[in-house]
Amino acid sequence: MTKRKILVTSALPYANAGLHLGHMLEQIQTDIWVRFQKMRGHECYYVCADDTHGAPIMLAAEKRGITPEQLVNEVRELHVADSQGFLIGHDNYYSTNSPENKALAEQVYLALKADDKIACRTIEQLFDPEKQMFLPDRFVKGECPKCSAKDQYGDNCEVCGATYAPTELKNPYSAVSGAKPVLKTSEHYFFRLGECADFLKQWTSGSSKLSDGVEQPHLQPESLNKMNEWIGGGLQDWDISRDAPYFGFEIPGAPGKYFYVWLDAPIGYMASFKNLCERLNLNFDEWFAKDSQTEMYHFIGKDILYFHALFWPAMLNYSGLRAPTGVFAHGFLTVDGQKMSKSRGTFIQAKSYLDCGLNPEWMRYYIAAKLNGRIEDIDLNLNDFVARVNSDLVGKFVNIASRSAGFIAKRFDGQLAAILNPDKDDLGTGLNLDLGTQVLGEIQREADSIAAMYEAREYANALRRIMTLADQVNFYVDQNKPWELAKQEGQDARLQEVCTVLINAFRLLTIYLKPVLPKLAEGVEAFLDVAPLSWSDAQTLLLGKKINAYQHLMQRIDPALIDKLIEANKQNMQATQDAPAAAAHEPLAETIKIDDFAKVDLRVGKVLECNFVEGSDKLLQFKVDLGFETRNIFSGIRKAYQEPEKLVGRHVIVVANLAERKMRFGVSQGMIVCASGVDDSEGLFLLDADAGVKPGMRVG
Numbered sequence: 001m002t003k004r005k006i007l008v009t010s011a012l013p014y015a016n017a018g019l020h021l022g023h024m025l026e027q028i029q030t031d032i033w034v035r036f037q038k039m040r041g042h043e044c045y046y047v048c049a050d051d052t053h054g055a056p057i058m059l060a061a062e063k064r065g066i067t068p069e070q071l072v073n074e075v076r077e078l079h080v081a082d083s084q085g086f087l088i089g090h091d092n093y094y095s096t097n098s099p100e101n102k103a104l105a106e107q108v109y110l111a112l113k114a115d116d117k118i119a120c121r122t123i124e125q126l127f128d129p130e131k132q133m134f135l136p137d138r139f140v141k142g143e144c145p146k147c148s149a150k151d152q153y154g155d156n157c158e159v160c161g162a163t164y165a166p167t168e169l170k171n172p173y174s175a176v177s178g179a180k181p182v183l184k185t186s187e188h189y190f191f192r193l194g195e196c197a198d199f200l201k202q203w204t205s206g207s208s209k210l211s212d213g214v215e216q217p218h219l220q221p222e223s224l225n226k227m228n229e230w231i232g233g234g235l236q237d238w239d240i241s242r243d244a245p246y247f248g249f250e251i252p253g254a255p256g257k258y259f260y261v262w263l264d265a266p267i268g269y270m271a272s273f274k275n276l277c278e279r280l281n282l283n284f285d286e287w288f289a290k291d292s293q294t295e296m297y298h299f300i301g302k303d304i305l306y307f308h309a310l311f312w313p314a315m316l317n318y319s320g321l322r323a324p325t326g327v328f329a330h331g332f333l334t335v336d337g338q339k340m341s342k343s344r345g346t347f348i349q350a351k352s353y354l355d356c357g358l359n360p361e362w363m364r365y366y367i368a369a370k371l372n373g374r375i376e377d378i379d380l381n382l383n384d385f386v387a388r389v390n391s392d393l394v395g396k397f398v399n400i401a402s403r404s405a406g407f408i409a410k411r412f413d414g415q416l417a418a419i420l421n422p423d424k425d426d427l428g429t430g431l432n433l434d435l436g437t438q439v440l441g442e443i444q445r446e447a448d449s450i451a452a453m454y455e456a457r458e459y460a461n462a463l464r465r466i467m468t469l470a471d472q473v474n475f476y477v478d479q480n481k482p483w484e485l486a487k488q489e490g491q492d493a494r495l496q497e498v499c500t501v502l503i504n505a506f507r508l509l510t511i512y513l514k515p516v517l518p519k520l521a522e523g524v525e526a527f528l529d530v531a532p533l534s535w536s537d538a539q540t541l542l543l544g545k546k547i548n549a550y551q552h553l554m555q556r557i558d559p560a561l562i563d564k565l566i567e568a569n570k571q572n573m574q575a576t577q578d579a580p581a582a583a584a585h586e587p588l589a590e591t592i593k594i595d596d597f598a599k600v601d602l603r604v605g606k607v608l609e610c611n612f613v614e615g616s617d618k619l620l621q622f623k624v625d626l627g628f629e630t631r632n633i634f635s636g637i638r639k640a641y642q643e644p645e646k647l648v649g650r651h652v653i654v655v656a657n658l659a660e661r662k663m664r665f666g667v668s669q670g671m672i673v674c675a676s677g678v679d680d681s682e683g684l685f686l687l688d689a690d691a692g693v694k695p696g697m698r699v700g
Contacts, residue, residue, distance in 0.1 A: 002211045005294040006044040007287055008034050009269045011304060012051035012096065015072040016060060019082040019350040021363070021380065022333045022340065027088045028367050029330060029457070030299040035089060035515040036454040039535045047272040048083075049094040050076050053248035054261040055136045059176065061247075068247040072097055082350040086360040087518050092279075094272035096264055101271035102249050105264040109240075110252065111319035112191060119190045119237065126154070126166050126181035128174040134186060134243045135166070139176050142169030150615045163306070171664040178618075178636060180662065189241040189251060191263075196314040197235055203313050204231070208325045210295065216326050219309060222375045223329055227309050238311060266312045269298070288321050295325040302329045302375050328457060331377035333367075346382075348569055356565045361517045362389045362557060365463070368516045373457040382562050390556045392463075393517075396470040397509060398554050400477070404502035405527070405550030407482055407495060417493075417500040418544035436501035439476050440541065443469050443508045447538040450512050459516070466512050473505040503528075504541050511538050523553045601657035602673070602699035604689050605631070610644035613665050620644050621665070622672060624654060627696020631656075634668040640684040651689045653699055 010030040013023055030046065037044040052072040061071040072095065080093055095101075112118050126135045140154030145168040149159035154166030166172065167183070174181050204227040207215040219227065240263045241251060248258040270288060277284040287294045300308050305327070313323040332339075335346035354360065366385050369392075370378040408414055420437055446465060453462035482502075485495040507524065511533050514521040525532055528547050605624035613619040618636045633654065641647060653673040661668045675685045689699075 001041070004037070004042040004044075004211050005287070006037055006042055007273060007294060007296045008037075008044065008046045008299070009272075009297070010046075010048055010299045011301060012049050012265055012268055013079055015050040015052045015057060015075040015079075015095075017075070018078040020340065021335075021348045021350065021353065024082075024086050024350055024363065025333045025367055025371075025378070026299055026301060026330060027083060028086065028364050029371055029459075031088045032364075032368055032459060032515045033297075033299070033454065033457060035518060036451075036535075039511075039514060039533070040451070041534065041536070045091045045273065045276060046089060047092045047094070047269065047276055048090050049096055049098075049268045049272045050079055051261065051265045051268065052095055052097040053246075053259075053264060055133075055139060055242075055246060058245065058247040069097065078351070082354075085354045086350060086364065089518070092272050092276040094268070094275050096268035096271065098268075098271055098275065100274045101264055101268050104270050104274065105249055105259055105267050106252050108267060108315060108319040108321075109259070109263070112315065115318050117192045117195065117318050118240075119192055121188060121190060122185055123188050123239075124167060124183045125186050125188075125243075126172060126174075127184035128176055128179055129182055130177040130179045131174065133176075133245055134184070135174055135176065135181055136242065137166050139174065140166040140169060140172050140181060141175050142172035145170060151617060173664055178663070180664065186243055187257075188239050189254065189257065190237040191240050191311070191315065193238045193311065193314060194235045196318065197231055199317055200227070200231055200235070200310055200314060203317070203323055204228070204309060208295070210325075211293065216295075218313075218324065218326055220329060220373065220375060223305055223309055223327065226305065230306065230310065235310070262307055262311065263315075266307070266315075290320055290322055292322045296322070297326045297328060298324055299328050299330070302331055305329050328373075329375050330371070331375050334377055334379045336381055337379055346566065346569065348565065352568050353565060356561060356568055358557070358561055358565065359554065361520055361554070362393070364516055365389060365393055368459040369463045371457065371459040372461070382566075386557045386559055386562060392467050392470075394554055394556050396467055396474060397506075397513070398552075400470065400473050400502055400506045400509070401524075401527070401550060401553070403477055404482060404499040404506075405547075407486055407499045408503065408547065409549050411486065411492065412496050412499075414546045414548065415496075416503060416543055416545050416547060417496045420497060420501065420541075420543070435476055435479065436498065439472055440501060440504055440508070442472065443505060444538055447512075447535065451535060454515060462512070463516070466509060469505075469512075470509055473502065473509070476505075477502065500543065503547065504543075507533075507542055508538055511535065520553055523551065527551065527553075597700070599657075600655060600700075603627075603654050603656040604693045604695055604697040604699065605652050605654040605656075605672075606695045607647050607650050607652060610647040612638065612644060616665065619665065620647075622647075622652075624652065624670070624672070625695045626654065626656060627694060631669040632666065633670045633672055634663055634665060635672045635674075637672075637674060637684045637686070641686075647686075650686070651693055651695075653687045653689070 008030060010026050013019060034044055034046040050072060057068050057071060061068040064071065076095060083090060083093065126140050128135050137155035138153050141151050143150050144152045144157035144160060144162060145164055146162040147157060147160040149157055152158060154169055156163045172181055204219055204224055207217045210216055240260045241257045242260050244256045244258065246258040248261060249264055251257045251259055273287065274284050286292060298308055308327050316323050335348065340347040353363065366389060369388065408416065446469060450462050450465055480498045482495055482498050485491045485498060507528060510521055510524045514533055521533060526548065527550055528542065603626050605626050607622055608625050608630065609623040611621050613621050613634065618638050619634050620638050620641065622633045622635060624631045624633055655671040655673065658671050673687050675687060
């Protein structure tokens with residue numbers, strides 16, 4: 001077999017929160033494939049990093065009163081812990097906010113510029129007049145220009161899938177302040193993606209010949225169909241710059257202009273690998289040169305296919321670098337047939353799963369048993385999760401060792417039989433003595449077909465076949481009944497032989513399951529006292545060897561743990577809404593004098609009406625009696641007060657001398673005062689007044 005050189009990545013998690021099970025689906029899929037390749041003897045590296053740049057990080061850090069660098073360092077620790085908790089074997093986990101990434105982003109940009117693939121144009125861009133910043137695409141919301149769906153982001157519609165410029169949104173508003181954005185001109189830099197159509201047609205429909213002669217398509221069939229639609233519809237040049245203030249890398253020769261996060265984020269794959277190359281003394285250029293004979297694969301979610309199958313290969317090609325060997329997209333994870341839900345406790349954080357005492361290999365197995373090489377959503381059915389893991393892993397697989405290892409330890413001092421005798425007389429017991437070697441032979445013959453399934457990412461098929469083999473082994477157990485042989489005189493040799501067959505079958509099945517269950521495989525290797533198992537070990541048997549005492553390898557899932565998990569995630573959501581921040585606080589504003597405070601006219605108001613605002617998931621519309629007049633006020637507290645009718649009659653505090661603000665829903669004539677933590681996820685709370693107050697009374 002030709003030894004391959006393979007670089008593998010999974011999508012870079014954004015540095016704003018811990019990982020959830022949706023993230024783990026992708027990392028588990030990737031990790032299984034990488035572990036399989038390493039077991040086959042290939043030189044394979046798995047790198048990843050945190051995606052750290054962009055306005056969201058800048059704004060989140062600003063709310064916390066810390067620097068963006070401090071924020072991304074905090075989150076990186078969470079991500080590393082989450083990944084390691086699920087046994088993800090990254091060879092390097094890095095950050096896009098690194099010197100390597102800065103140097104490589106500049107290198108790629110300057111190469112594209114030298115190839116005349118960068119254009120500079122003055123554009124009109126949406127600007128938040130309150131926040132005094134140009135708004136990134138995802139910080140403008142409004143109605144989709146294609147299907148009119150409300151509250152869609154400024155770059156694409158989550159309802160119809162259309163992509164567009166934020167200036168095309170109908171009734172736009174700033175997701176930062178809620179203000180209506182204004183158009184303002186700015187000089188921006190563009191990658192001439194439209195000029196890359198011919199190359200992309202060829203690349204997306206093409207394949208790469210691997211070192212063993214196999215043709216690897218660059219895209220899955222579903223991905224290719226989607227790319228053909230996009231290319232056929234005409235590719236637009238890609239805006240790769242953003243204006244200050246922005247957290248990211250400044251564009252060379254363009255003060256105040258920064259690389260858009262989607263330019264330097266995929267280059268983060270290269271940066272993470274370059275950092276690894278420096279540690280391991282690998283030749284980085286060998287892997288990224290235009291004529292590289294190495295392989296590079298990206299495992300991604302279907303929602304970022306556009307960037308990885310169009311922008312990324314075009315950027316690489318026209319900057320003089322190699323394009324990917326393959327882009328493997330997967331679907332989303334649902335829980336009990338629905339999108340993950342915080343209110344139902346099924347938006348499951350990786351850390352919460354581990355903290356509740358659930359074995360990460362249970363989830364690795366279950367997800368693998370659902371995955372294939374196509375772009376399909378997979379469902380985590382919690383009842384099925386318990387049943388499948390208990391049946392397959394404990395009832396079928398681990399049970400093989402537990403039903404045989406004790407006899408080897410107690411009756412034969414841990415010694416396996418030196419030979420298996422398929423033609424030996426059965427002394428009239430009626431047992432088929434040849435069945436043991438038949439079973440082992442059948443398991444060994446499946447090595448190549450199971451390997452092909454792993455290679456094609458058809459994990460569900462692989463595990464189905466492995467469990468069928470486990471069924472055959474358990475049939476052998478039931479036919480030979482070692483517990484009865486142990487009671488019969490003169491059957492010691494036969495008992496040792498039967499148990500040796502079972503231990504060998506268990507070892508072979510462990511080899512096939514090792515990419516999915518690496519920790520359990522380590523336990524089996526310690527039990528058998530053997531070196532780490534490789535795929536080629538499936539061609540040999542373990543005979544005449546002394547093994548160690550068996551230690552139980554896996555427990556059944558107690559359904560009570562699932563109840564605990566759901567409750568914990570509900571509590572996590574409630575804590576996020578209700579609990580005060582322990583580690584962070586909103587920094588104090590600039591010190592003012594009493595004259596400054598006196599300019600703010602705070603009045604007691606009585607709520608006459610309160611209603612949801614159609615078309616907004618954030619606003620409530622109030623009619624407030626200020627004693628001398630009635631005001632119409634919009635307030636962004638809908639998530640905190642889901643029953644607005646209960647606010648009628650309540651006294652609130654109003655900033656009465658605030659300038660009127662035109663919103664797309666109407667005019668807001670003041671502001672209702674609330675308390676909040678470092679961000680809205682900690683909750684919003686209306687300020688109240690003691691009994692006896694009257695509308696119009698001043699506060700202060």
